Amino acid sequence: xxxxYTPYLDFLRYCLDDKAALPESVSQIDWVKMYxxxxxxxxxxxxxxGMERLDKSGQLKLSEEVVLGWMARIKKVEKDNRMVFQKAAxxxxxxxxxxxxxxxxxGQGNALLYPTPFMRTxxxxxxxxxxxxEKVIAYVDSVKPGCRRIYHHIEFINAGKIPVEVHYxxxxxxxxxxxxxxxxxxxxxxxxxxxxxxxxxxFCVPTFEFNCIYLLAHIYTxxxxxxxxxxxxxxxxxxxxxxxxxxxxSEKELxxxxxHKIASALMWVLREHTGIDSxxxxxAPNERLGxxxxxxxxxxxxxxxxxNRAMGGVAKSAMQRNIxxxxxxxxxxxxxxxxCLCEPLFRIRHFIWRKRHPxxxxxxxx
Numbered sequence: 001x002x003x004x005y006t007p008y009l010d011f012l013r014y015c016l017d018d019k020a021a022l023p024e025s026v027s028q029i030d031w032v033k034m035y036x037x038x039x040x041x042x043x044x045x046x047x048x049x050g051m052e053r054l055d056k057s058g059q060l061k062l063s064e065e066v067v068l069g070w071m072a073r074i075k076k077v078e079k080d081n082r083m084v085f086q087k088a089a090x091x092x093x094x095x096x097x098x099x100x101x102x103x104x105x106x107g108q109g110n111a112l113l114y115p116t117p118f119m120r121t122x123x124x125x126x127x128x129x130x131x132x133x134e135k136v137i138a139y140v141d142s143v144k145p146g147c148r149r150i151y152h153h154i155e156f157i158n159a160g161k162i163p164v165e166v167h168y169x170x171x172x173x174x175x176x177x178x179x180x181x182x183x184x185x186x187x188x189x190x191x192x193x194x195x196x197x198x199x200x201x202x203f204c205v206p207t208f209e210f211n212c213i214y215l216l217a218h219i220y221t222x223x224x225x226x227x228x229x230x231x232x233x234x235x236x237x238x239x240x241x242x243x244x245x246x247x248x249x250s251e252k253e254l255x256x257x258x259x260h261k262i263a264s265a266l267m268w269v270l271r272e273h274t275g276i277d278s279x280x281x282x283x284a285p286n287e288r289l290g291x292x293x294x295x296x297x298x299x300x301x302x303x304x305x306x307x308n309r310a311m312g313g314v315a316k317s318a319m320q321r322n323i324x325x326x327x328x329x330x331x332x333x334x335x336x337x338x339x340c341l342c343e344p345l346f347r348i349r350h351f352i353w354r355k356r357h358p359x360x361x362x363x364x365x366x
Contacts, residue, residue, distance in 0.1 A: 005298055008034050012043075012230070013275040015050025016237060020275060022059055031066045035073070040301035041230035045119030048074045077121050084108055084122040087162050089202035091127055098139065101130040101194035103204035105170060106218065106235070112198060112205060113238040121231065124163035126153070128206075130194060133168040137357060140166060145360040151350050171217040174346035175338045178258030182217060185257060186210075208243040212282065213257065215239065220262040224332055224339055225325050227296055227304020233269055240270070240280045251283045261336055265289035269297075292335060322347075 010023035011034070031051075038047045048070055054060055055067070088108045095102045103109070105128050111120040129136050140147055140154050148155045152169040170186050173179040193206045206214060215236055222228050240248075254260040260283060267281045268290025300307035329340040 005037065008037050009273050011050060012046070012273060014053070015046050016234070016274055018053065022054065022057070026054075026060060031062065032069070035066075035070060039073075040306050041297070042121040042123075042302040043230045043234055044070075044073055044121055045077050045114075045116075046234055049115070049119060078118040081108075081111065081118040081120070081122050084125065084162055085111075085117070085201060088125050088127070091125055091156075091164055092203035095127065095129055100136075100139070101204075102127050103193045103196065103206055104128075105167060105206065106215070108201070108203075109205040109211075110215075110235045110238075112201065113235065113242050115238075117201075120235075124165060126165045126167060128167040128170050128193070130190060131168065133357065136166060136168040141360055148359065149354075149357055151353055170214050171221060172346075173217065173220070173258055173339060174342040175258055176342065176345070176349075178338070179346075182213075182257050185213060208239065208246050209249070211239055212249050213253075213259065216254075216259045216263055216266070217257075219266060220259065220336075220339070222303060223262065223293065223296060224328055224336065224343070227300035227302075227307055228293065229300070229302030230297055231302055233266070233274065233297070236266060237270055237274045237276055240276065240282075244277075244280055248280075248282050254283060258338060261286070261289060265293045269294050289335060292332075 007023075007025040007028045010025045011029060014020045014022055014026075034047065035044075038044045051062065051067075051070065055062055085108055088104050092102055092104060105126040107123055107126055108117075111117045111122070114120050131139075137149055137154055140149075140156055144157050147157075152172050153165040153167040156164040156166045158164065169183060171182070173182055189207070189210045193210050194204055196207050197204045215232075219228055219232050219236070222232070251260060254263050263282050264284060264286035267283055268285035268287055270276045271278060271281065271285050272290065273294070296304070299309070325343065329343050333340045
């Protein structure tokens with residue numbers, strides 16, 4: 001499978017690093033097929049950056065049909081970004097007026113790491129709100145009863161048809177020891193995030209130190225339960241390269257939080273497929289785990305939506321989702337035993353948590 005995508009991955013290095021040389025395999029690229037690959041991985045803007053650079057260099061002339069097709073998509077990505085940035089600022093201000101400190105996670109927060117913030121394909125709005133689950137859920141229910149809630153976030157009103165997830169916990173882990181440490185780590189670093197306002201955009205975002213840990217936990221959760229895509233990798237590439245002079249979390253800290261294995265897998269993918277300087281990595285890359293992660297990226301695409309294996313793709317029911325998570329636990333058990341063995345226990349804990357935080361009955365449509 002890797003051979004099929006090798007030209008696209010070679011070209012990715014050229015797209016990310018303006019000093020990188022044009023790979024020889026560029027002559028093998030089918031630009032229409034690469035467009036669909038980029039869409040599945042939600043990295044269209046990154047590839048377009050490389051195509052613009054290629055066109056300006058005169059090293060390869062792209063057809064008008066290819067260029068216009070890509071441009072139409074890129075214009076939409078830019079337009080969507082502008083709208084989501086505006087709505088993210090509105091959501092942040094809304095919580096601020098109610099006395100809540102908050103910061104915008106991943107999504108538009110990650111977009112600010114890119115050379116141009118409109119390059120990143122946007123998704124929903126994720127905002128971490130201070131106060132804990134009881135207080136945050138009570139406020140959301142007072143505004144819009146009946147919103148779905150789970151262990152780490154509650155779904156809020158749509159901001160102009162853009163889904164909003166209000167986090168009272170940025171992320172979580174199934175292992176209770178690691179999860180307890182992670183939640184405390186988040187709290188210990190919350191003040192810095194809730195005061196890290198980006199004046200140009202009108203909202204606060206996480207600090208570099210926070211994102212190093214938070215994005216790892218986020219990637220870990222998605223790898224084990226749904227799937228990850230190249231957008232996760234590109235986000236982390238820009239995080240490490242934009243703040244190249246800042247100290248990295250220690251390997252001791254990564255091990256204490258249960259994130260060393262996923263970090264070593266991601267570092268291998270970054271080293272092998274983005275060309276990142278090895279001095280910027282968090283820890284030594286692990287080829288075995290890195291190849292596993294890369295296979296999942298190529299098979300499933302963004303969030304595993306294109307996974308055609310048994311019980312892959314988007315779950316259509318709670319039962320299908322539970323079966324899918326169970327099958328993924330079995331698949332990853334020998335690689336990440338701590339999380340996979342604890343996942344059924346976390347599911348019981350989550351069931352109890354949901355019983356303690358029932359959804360209020362309402363006659364209004366949600």
